[in-house]
Amino acid sequence: MLNILKTEDEIGNDHQMTSAKTPLRPDAFELSDEEKIEKIAVHFREIMHTLGLDLNDESLAGTPRRVAKMYVQELFSGLRPDNMPSVTLFENNYKFSEILVERDITFYSNCEHHFVPIVGKVHIGYISTGKVIGLSKLHRIVNYFSRRPQVQERLTIQIGETLTRVLATEDVAVVVDADHFCVSSRGIADQSSSTVTSFFSGAFHDSAKKEEFLQLVKLRA
Ligand SMILES: Nc1nc2c(ncn2[C@@H]2O[C@H](COP(=O)(O)OP(=O)(O)OP(=O)(O)O)[C@@H](O)[C@H]2O)c(=O)[nH]1
Ligand SMILES: [Zn+2]
Numbered sequence: 001m002l003n004i005l006k007t008e009d010e011i012g013n014d015h016q017m018t019s020a021k022t023p024l025r026p027d028a029f030e031l032s033d034e035e036k037i038e039k040i041a042v043h044f045r046e047i048m049h050t051l052g053l054d055l056n057d058e059s060l061a062g063t064p065r066r067v068a069k070m071y072v073q074e075l076f077s078g079l080r081p082d083n084m085p086s087v088t089l090f091e092n093n094y095k096f097s098e099i100l101v102e103r104d105i106t107f108y109s110n111c112e113h114h115f116v117p118i119v120g121k122v123h124i125g126y127i128s129t130g131k132v133i134g135l136s137k138l139h140r141i142v143n144y145f146s147r148r149p150q151v152q153e154r155l156t157i158q159i160g161e162t163l164t165r166v167l168a169t170e171d172v173a174v175v176v177d178a179d180h181f182c183v184s185s186r187g188i189a190d191q192s193s194s195t196v197t198s199f200f201s202g203a204f205h206d207s208a209k210k211e212e213f214l215q216l217v218k219l220r221a
Contacts, residue, residue: 078147120178160199170202
């Protein structure tokens with residue numbers, strides 16, 4: 001068993017290892033999580049107050065801190081490089097050389113334009129060049145990048161490029177199929193559309209391999 005990738009910041013100063021970088025300020029990590037929670041709570045209290053809500057109400061009093069904690073420790077925890085999951089790799093002793101597909105990985109993210117949920121499924125395929133990954137680590141990588149304010153295109157590339165690096169193979173395919181609450185619950189209010197994005201590299205540029213991957217993803221439908 002190997003443990004190759006520990007944290008995203010092993011890459012040095014360039015802690016964002018993909019070409020689709022989340023726009024972060026240079027001083028993004030100067031405050032501790034607790035300091036961020038305290039600051040966000042103050043501002044969220046002000047938002048609620050401005051909306052006309054009575055912060056003395058028993059049910060509302062704790063909301064500013066509750067929301068701040070949820071942002072920092074849960075919904076946006078993927079902004080911190082040290083939350084990058086440890087990835088366990090194993091030798092491909094059984095010489096498995098076909099596509100491995102992990103499909104229907106549920107994810108919850110938040111749209112960076114409206115800060116409302118993006119909910120969907122990620123399907124991943126890769127062909128091993130010598131190492132195989134613990135399956136749960138595919139889910140953990142998806143969760144890590146989901147827990148940022150996102151657009152679906154960037155999320156897809158971040159997952160795809162990270163997998164090529166972690167697995168040391170170019171042969172990676174990712175499809176993301178998601179509902180954007182900013183499209184379904186407000187604005188155009190279309191509840192039936194979904195957004196599909198993909199990342200194909202290496203062998204998956206070949207149309208037969210791509211087709212095989214898409215067939216495997218569809219199998220249970
Ligand atoms: N490309 C892309 N667009 C997104 C994503 N999530 C949300 N959007 C879009 O981002 C756009 C933001 O556009 P604006 O016109 O500034 O926002 P808005 O006035 O609230 O737009 P409406 O949603 O049309 O009411 C909207 O069209 C959203 O549908 C995403 O993951 N990818
Ligand atoms: Zn949105």
